[in-house]
Structures are given as C-alpha cells and as structure tokens.
Amino acid sequence: MATVELLFSALPEHVRTARLVAAAVARRAGVDEAVLDEVRLAVGEACSRAVGLHVSQEISSPVRVVLTEDEKKFSIEVADDAPHAISVAVATPGSAGTAPAADDAGGDGEDDMGLAVISGLVDDVEVSAGADGGLIRMSWPTTPASATP
Amino acid sequence: MDLSLSTETVGDRTVVRVGGEIDVYTAPKLREQLVELVNDGNYHLVVDMEGVDFLDSTGLGVLVGGLKRVRAHEGSLRLVCNQERILKIFRITGLTKVFPIHTSVEDAVQATD
Structure with a gap:
C-alpha cells in the first residue's frame, strides 16, 4: 500500500495543487x-x-x-475539521439528476452542487460528517499492469 | 494556469472569451467580469468556453449567477463549448436544461429564443 498525504492551508489557491498531485499519483x-x-x-x-x-x-x-494506492483501487480521502450538525451519506452512483440551487455569492448552493458533481462522477463515494469534521472517500479501479514503473 | 478573459461586442451580443481554469480560486474573477458587464448594460452574453481547460462547480455557480443577472433584465446567457469533459459537468448537474449550449460563437450570436 503506497500512500501520499497532503496537508494544505485552507486557501483557494492551493486547491489546484491538490488536483495536480492527486492526478499525478492516480x-x-x-x-x-x-x-x-x-x-x-x-x-x-x-x-x-x-x-x-x-x-x-x-x-x-x-x-x-490522503491518496492511497491499493492492489485493485486508488482511493482519495479529503478531510475537513468543520463540525457538522448532521451526518450525511451519499452512496448512490450517478444519482445527481437535478440541478441544485446555485448562488453567485457562494454559500450552501455551491456546496451542494460540489457534492452533486462528486456523486455524479464517482461510482464509489462516501460522504460522512460529524462533530469532529467531515470526510469524503472516493475510489477508482486501477489496472496495475499499466502503472508507471 | 490562471484564468484569461477578453470581451468583444458582436451586434447586440457581448462575447466573453474565457481561457484557462475556472475553479474556486479563479471563479471570482469571472464573476466580477460578468457583474461588470451586466452593470454596464450588456444583457445578452455569450460565454465562449472553448479555451477552458478545467471547470468545477464554483464556475458553474458563477455562470448560474450570471444567468440570473441577465434574466433580471430580460437578457440571455449562452455558452459555446465543444469539449466533452466540460459538457459532462453540465450534464451531470442538469444544467444543460438551463443553459443554451452552442457549438460556435457564430451560432450563439445568431441564436434567438
């Protein structure tokens, strides 16, 4: 099991770095x-x-x-430390059928749309949240034979 | 890659050409551009996304916000996009039903409701 862990200050400019690292490891x-x-x-x-x-x-x-390379799958966990009032679970692939409300000033609409995009894109996804923070787990299958040596 | 923006007036339409990545960091720049255009009285916008390499939900939110603003003035916001990876995001969020999406700027400029 090979794992890459990335910690970054909660600033929008670092999100691109996380995307690049995740894509490279994937x-x-x-x-x-x-x-x-x-x-x-x-x-x-x-x-x-x-x-x-x-x-x-x-x-x-x-x-x-946290980016984890397994024998058959590649997993990503993104964790935040924001306390959430309720727990949610999203495990229905491709279920984002309707467009959630969006607001150009930011806020809950964009947050919901982000989750809608994730659940629409990723077959294996789990969203959990509690008093200590939230966690989004996603995974994709790998084909080890094609992995870069 | 940062976001690049340029505008051009074609008839009664204002074409906004967007290049680069639209994400949580760069989307505010696009939002400012759209707000400025509407405040200046440009209510029929065409957003050309052919130069966009990456789009996330923050960018979608900005486009929906732009649509709300122009509709308040009985205007329109049309998109130009042929890239499958960008179109996919509009499809999975159901926004293909909200935005008219064209294959060329010429097509979008000539389109009427």
Missing part, C-alpha cells in the same frame, strides 16, 4: 487515463468544499488529503 497508480479528468475534478470539488467550510467557520487547521 496516473502512477494505474488509473485509466480516460478517468483522470474525473479524479482531478472530484478531488478539486472535495477540496473546494473543505476550504469553504474552513474559511466560513474560521478554522485555522489545514485540509487533509
């Missing part, structure tokens, strides 16, 4: 080239959401991204 893990765009987008959405939660709740701790 490519090396053997995730199909055609899926790398989805990995990039999904991790960007998860990190943007975490940054938004930290900024809005004035949380100084960093956002944590």
